[in-house]
Amino acid sequence: MSTINVKVAAIEAVTPLIKHFTLVHEDGSELPSFSGGSHIVVTMDAEGRTYRNPYSLMGSPTDTQAYHISVRRQESSRGGSLFMHEHVHVGMRLKITHPVNLFSLSKLAHKHILIAGGIGITPFMSQIEDLKRVGADYELHYAFRAYEQAAFVNELEEMCEGHLHCYADSQGERIDLNALLSQQPLGSHVYVCGPSPMVVAVLETARNLGWPENNIHNEEFSSPPVGEPFKVQLAKSDIEIQVPAEMSMLEAIEAAGVKADSLCRGGVCGRCELTVLETDGGIEHHDHYLSDSEKVSCRSIMPCVSRTKGKRLVLDL
Amino acid sequence: MQLNFNDESFRDDYSYKNSPGAIKRFPFPFAEDHYMYSVNIEPHTKGAQGSVYEFTFDVDEHYVSECLDKIITLEQDPGRYSALPHMMDAQWDFLELAMTSMANDYPEYFTLTKNGNVWTWENRPLDIMDTFTFGDASTLPSEPFEYMGRQMQGDFVLLDQRDGTLYSDAGIVTSQADWSLAFNTGMSWQEWHGPVPKVTELGVLDRALKYLLNLQVGNPVRRLNWTMTVNPRLDTSPENYPLWAIDRNKVNNETVGELVNLRVELQSLFRLPRSNAIVFGVRCYLMSLKDITTYPRWAKRLHRVQKDLHPDLIEYKGMTSYHRYVIDWLAQFDDGEVLEYGSHPE
Ligand code: HEM
Numbered sequence: 024m025s026t027i028n029v030k031v032a033a034i035e036a037v038t039p040l041i042k043h044f045t046l047v048h049e050d051g052s053e054l055p056s057f058s059g060g061s062h063i064v065v066t067m068d069a070e071g072r073t074y075r076n077p078y079s080l081m082g083s084p085t086d087t088q089a090y091h092i093s094v095r096r097q098e099s100s101r102g103g104s105l106f107m108h109e110h111v112h113v114g115m116r117l118k119i120t121h122p123v124n125l126f127s128l129s130k131l132a133h134k135h136i137l138i139a140g141g142i143g144i145t146p147f148m149s150q151i152e153d154l155k156r157v158g159a160d161y162e163l164h165y166a167f168r169a170y171e172q173a174a175f176v177n178e179l180e181e182m183c184e185g186h187l188h189c190y191a192d193s194q195g196e197r198i199d200l201n202a203l204l205s206q207q208p209l210g211s212h213v214y215v216c217g218p219s220p221m222v223v224a225v226l227e228t229a230r231n232l233g234w235p236e237n238n239i240h241n242e243e244f245s246s247p248p249v250g251e252p253f254k255v256q257l258a259k260s261d262i263e264i265q266v267p268a269e270m271s272m273l274e275a276i277e278a279a280g281v282k283a284d285s286l287c288r289g290g291v292c293g294r295c296e297l298t299v300l301e302t303d304g305g306i307e308h309h310d311h312y313l314s315d316s317e318k319v320s321c322r323s324i325m326p327c328v329s330r331t332k333g334k335r336l337v338l339d340l
Numbered sequence: 341m342q343l344n345f346n347d348e349s350f351r352d353d354y355s356y357k358n359s360p361g362a363i364k365r366f367p368f369p370f371a372e373d374h375y376m377y378s379v380n381i382e383p384h385t386k387g388a389q390g391s392v393y394e395f396t397f398d399v400d401e402h403y404v405s406e407c408l409d410k411i412i413t414l415e416q417d418p419g420r421y422s423a424l425p426h427m428m429d430a431q432w433d434f435l436e437l438a439m440t441s442m443a444n445d446y447p448e449y450f451t452l453t454k455n456g457n458v459w460t461w462e463n464r465p466l467d468i469m470d471t472f473t474f475g476d477a478s479t480l481p482s483e484p485f486e487y488m489g490r491q492m493q494g495d496f497v498l499l500d501q502r503d504g505t506l507y508s509d510a511g512i513v514t515s516q517a518d519w520s521l522a523f524n525t526g527m528s529w530q531e532w533h534g535p536v537p538k539v540t541e542l543g544v545l546d547r548a549l550k551y552l553l554n555l556q557v558g559n560p561v562r563r564l565n566w567t568m569t570v571n572p573r574l575d576t577s578p579e580n581y582p583l584w585a586i587d588r589n590k591v592n593n594e595t596v597g598e599l600v601n602l603r604v605e606l607q608s609l610f611r612l613p614r615s616n617a618i619v620f621g622v623r624c625y626l627m628s629l630k631d632i633t634t635y636p637r638w639a640k641r642l643h644r645v646q647k648d649l650h651p652d653l654i655e656y657k658g659m660t661s662y663h664r665y666v667i668d669w670l671a672q673f674d675d676g677e678v679l680e681y682g683s684h685p686e
């Protein structure tokens with residue numbers, strides 16, 4: 024998995040709970056361009072723990088000088104968002120993945136209905152740039168608690184001109200999803216990003232109104248490429264290997280100097296398959312190669328993508 | 341590095357030939373004595389110096405003649421290039437990927453100079469120099485995808501990702517192994533792969549699609565595919581079937597070594613950044629059976645692979661009428677020696 028080293032160039036408190044981070048390439052070179060709706064995964068090294076959080080890119084896709092992300096402080100979790108808020112400072116270095124887009128605009132849509140709740144506005148900010156560039160028809164419906172806590176309303180008003188509709192909960196304003204989704208022309212696509220009750224409501228309303236499944240989109244992030252660290256024993260080589268959080272088991276085996284077969288390194292070709300000699304059952308199969316029954320039996324594992332949460336894993340290698 | 345570009349033809353008198361250097365770097369596709377379809381996809385990372393994997397797009401001694409052959413095919417049938425309107429972002433993505441990689445990898449042949457949005461592209465082997473505005477198709481002699489596709493060896497398809505699959509929505513296809521761009525444009529992954537035998541039961545295509553839907557910018561992948569072609573002809577299209585398919589009848593015990601070519605496709609796939617589209621490149625390498633026997637290892641392996649090739653694959657690849665000549669002729673080079681795993685020549 025190739026990563027990009029970036030430096031935090033600016034941090035701005037957009038609201039009391041939301042911070043906007045500007046990231047530039049560590050060596051000052053250009054960042055890859057991307058498509059609206061893309062996200063990156065930011066790796067944070069927090070003394071002894073690694074956080075890996077996905078954030079939507081909200082800058083213009085044509086701006087390759089800097090990436091922009093916004094992070095809402097999540098009090099309930101002790102995870103990455105708190106780290107971003109409390110420990111990340113201007114000048115600090117971070118590792119990010121290349122942009123990935125699992126929330127892309129349909130290029131054939133006649134009209135795009137974008138529905139955002141709170142911090143869920145961020146992927147739409149890059150999408151709107153794309154929509155404007157190609158001159159597509161769209162509406163943005165943005166719901167939030169109150170105007171004082173809403174991020175980027177002024178910027179959006181300027182960007183979207185007449186296409187923005189805001190809804191402040193504090194003023195009793197709600198999106199009437201049924202009305203909104205029942206009057207759209209054939210060939211419209213709806214996109215939602217926000218708190219999960221909102222996402223569920225949009226998906227259900229659209230389905231009940233008979234929208235084709237392919238015309239309904241909600242933001243998805245790629246699962247973190249890696250996971251928790253663990254240990255694996257290689258029986259033939261007679262060694263124990265520590266697999267760090269940011270490495271695949273295959274990479275860790277290779278790094279230890281043990282020869283292992285591989286081809287696709289993405290869980291589809293079958294080349295890297297290894298026989299499991301012992302396990303306490305905690306195998307997390309992430310491949311598309313083994314059949315469901317093979318996965319349940321835990322006799323094989325594809326080390327290019329799969330891991331274990333268990334205490335013991337012994338492989339025939 | 342300096343290449344001598346061959347002056348050769350891929351039609352009529354078929355003067356195409358491979359130098360000893362080209363034979364040695366041929367991407368021989370068989371690492372084992374048996375062949376069946378599989379998800380043979382691997383990261384498209386930089387390979388050994390001089391190999392066909394050294395650079396993002398391989399440019400070899402056939403470059404100039406191949407580009408000229410492409411011009412003939414496109415002139416006779418402009419339908420070999422097509423692009424649906426929503427692929428314009430992908431077209432520019434493609435042009436950028438091609439120009440930056442080629443200028444970077446082959447500075448002696450290609451130069452790209454950027455002045456903000458105003459780019460100058462210089463292609464010395466083809467004697468082309470154009471200045472244009474990136475993003476403004478009216479400043480180029482043709483659409484960006486066609487413009488660059490004409491200056492590269494091999495075929496390219498641009499795929500739009502939607503509805504959980506891939507659609508082939510643009511292409512420049514002049515050296516294909518008997519499939520039609522005009523027919524495939526706008527089709528989905530499952531549709532255009534419909535004619536391929538055995539792959540459903542093997543589960544190959546479903547797995548490959550899952551992998552490709554997750555393809556990421558900056559992490560391209562590649563695979564090899566192969567077939568056989570009588571005479572070193574690039575344009576073996578269904579549209580021109582009458583022009584080339586009859587040559588199969590010319591194969592016999594005497595002619596097989598010269599006439600029959602192993603046709604290897606180096607397929608590469610890249611996620612494109614702005615459009616989120618995928619580019620599928622198919623680069624064709626042709627090598628006569630006779631040239632392949634330069635390396636005894638290859639001759640032995642090719643014999644074994646062909647000898648137990650599944651009949652459905654022989655039929656699908658259009659080799660039925662002459663396949664037994666291939667096996668018989670190759671048999672003389674195979675002493676039964678056990679070959680280690682790998683496709684290397686020596
Ligand atoms: C997304 C890019 C791809 C495109 C546009 C594409 C297109 C095609 C086409 C047009 C054919 C010929 C079908 C016919 O006979 O009409 C074909 C054949 C085939 N494709 Fe793909 N393909 C792609 C990727 C792949 C990948 C990644 C695999 C991986 C397993 C694959 C496996 C095959 C196989 C096994 C055949 C039969 C080839 C033969 O025996 O000569 N394709 N493909």
Ligand code: FES
Nearest residue numbers: 286288293295327
């Ligand atoms: S290397 Fe292909 S499945 Fe692991």
